[in-house]
Amino acid sequence: MEFDKPPAQPQQPQGCLVVAVRLPVRIVVLVLVVPVRMVWDLLVVTGRFLRDTVFRPVGRALLWTGRAVFVWPFVGLWRYVLVPVGMALAWLGRVLVVVPAVWVYRHVLTPVGHGLAWLARGVGAGFAWVYARVLTPVGHALTWVLKGVGAALAAVGLGVYTAVAWLLRYLVVVPARWLYAWVLAPVGRGVAWCVRGLGWLLGLLVTGVGAALYWTARVLFVLPALALWRWILAPVGRFLAFVAREVGEALGHAWRVAGRLSRAFGRALATLFRWIFVEPVRWVYRTVLTPVGHAVRDAVVRPVAAGLRAVGRASREALDSARATVRQARADVRRALFGEPRQPVAVDRREPSGGAARSLGSSTTALTKD
Template sequence: MDLQKPPPPPPPRPDGCLVVAIRLPLRIVVLVLVVPVRMAWDALVVAGRLLRDIVLRPLGRALLWVGKALFVWPLVALWRYVLVPVGRALAWLCEVLVVVPAVWCHRYVLTPVGHAVAWLARAAGAGLAWVYARVLCPIGHALAWLAAGAGAVLAALGTGVYTAVAWLARHLVAVPARWLYTWVLAPAGRAVAWCARGIGHLLGLLVTGVGVALYWIARVLVVLPALALWRWVLAPVGRFLAVLAREAGEAVGHAWRIAGRISRAVGRALGTLFRWIFVEPVRWVYRTVLTPVGHAVRAAVLRPVAAGLRAVGRATREALTAARDTVRQARADVRRMLFGEPRQPAAVDRREPAAPDARTLGRSTTVLTKE
């Protein structure tokens, strides 16, 4: 288990005197510059949140409702009550006017015609097969036998002509060409190749010497001065600028955090002052003045008005119920006068026992087994 643990982090390197001398003044200056920026940023954040919660969110909901009322609901109504019925009617018309006639045409016209065409095609194929087997095959066999005989004659003649042409080509072309290559072209090519290798070796020596000279000239005039400039000038300046940038970044982060705490303390102080100046007096007025007045108004005005409205609503409902019952009874009387009494359903014997003779709990006998 100890072998699987990650290695401990390396200890931090101690900072030099230059880093310590730069850090404290830089942090003080950055803190003085960052505190107003952080407080302005926090104020903008609070204002943005209030604007979002009080203005933008209700406005967005209102715009969403207006968009639904102007676009979504009319489109839904158009789709549901116009396009869908029209589409169903068009589908029914297409089925009646196109699909059903097409199916009837395919079943009672095209299918019999296709069967007749297939029968004719099979009959024509059988006739062509008979012509091929009884007429074309014998003619083809006779032509193939004649072609085989003519080919044998032509092959015999071609063999003699090929032998004569090959002997003439060997003694008139191949033998002179081999002698010319062996005793003329090969020695001349070897001499030319030896001269070319010597010239290439000489040019290689010249190019190598020129390259070595140019290498040392470039090394002495360019590389060594550039290396010295990088080692003794640019690298120290770069290290100093890197230390300065790192300390500036750390100072900005440290100052931003401290400014956040200062801004939070100032915000809490302003919030407390606002609560003492405005919120607490308003709360006291609401609790000690408006609440008793509201209770008195509710007890003296609103509750009697609500009770009167409930009584009026109850009386209205009772009147509507009585009127509905009267209308229902009058309709039943009119139906009885016009059509007579409704026929009562006949009693059906279900072979069920009466209530006193039904099966009882606690005994093993039934109605059929009682004596």
């Protein structure tokens, strides 16, 4: 299934101004960018060569040196010094602190705690008896007395509250209500009507002044600024944006063309170097050095290697025979000084050997013998 390709957009016709700006810009940019791109490609090739031949080996050597100087000593110190010392300190701490502390807790603090708990339970039982037999009746009696006193005080307080409330109603509330209804409310309404009228007049004044200032600012500032933007700044900005876009596209096009030129120039140099240096060296290696090396190998190296192998084989045989002779002489001297070595005594094994061993088909098993 083939994917549907998007329809190609029709190219819009370009005016003479576009062509007149684009061609000189692209020519000038191409002339300026080609040397820069060739220098850039040369720097890239040099950087890759230095990375592969200098920086990477030096970095690996520095990494190995850092490990040997910093990492491995600390690893050895941790593994062979700190860990054993820590284990020894942990063992000493356990023997000198933990075990005595556990013994003291188990044989001293636990019995003392049980005794204190028993004593606390006894004291608690005594306090409970005192509370139940003494404090509770006394509390009930005090509660009954306080209830009676509270009822009497409540009756007296209710009467006093009623009298004070009646006095406050007819001495304060009724006069204040009459004053608010017949004096303060009419005065407040008149003041509010005056304030609303004054606000309406001020609103009219502010509206007129604002409209005058708005039209003055619009005529003196907004309309000239709008005309300046529409007829001068916007066309100049569009022209500058067009020039900047064309310069950017020219830079991109020139950079790509310079890359192709630089690649072609590099390939030409590589081909020239190959035909001037690499191919002659390869031809000399194949037609001169390889036959000479084969002749030297067949005439000198292989015979010398075969002779060295024969000498080594003879030397090993001589050393083996000398070693066997020395071993035999040492055994003879030991036998002459200490006598024959003691022979091992045969010991009967529990299991029968060889053909006398038990089997499933034999009648000597524990299940089948009579």
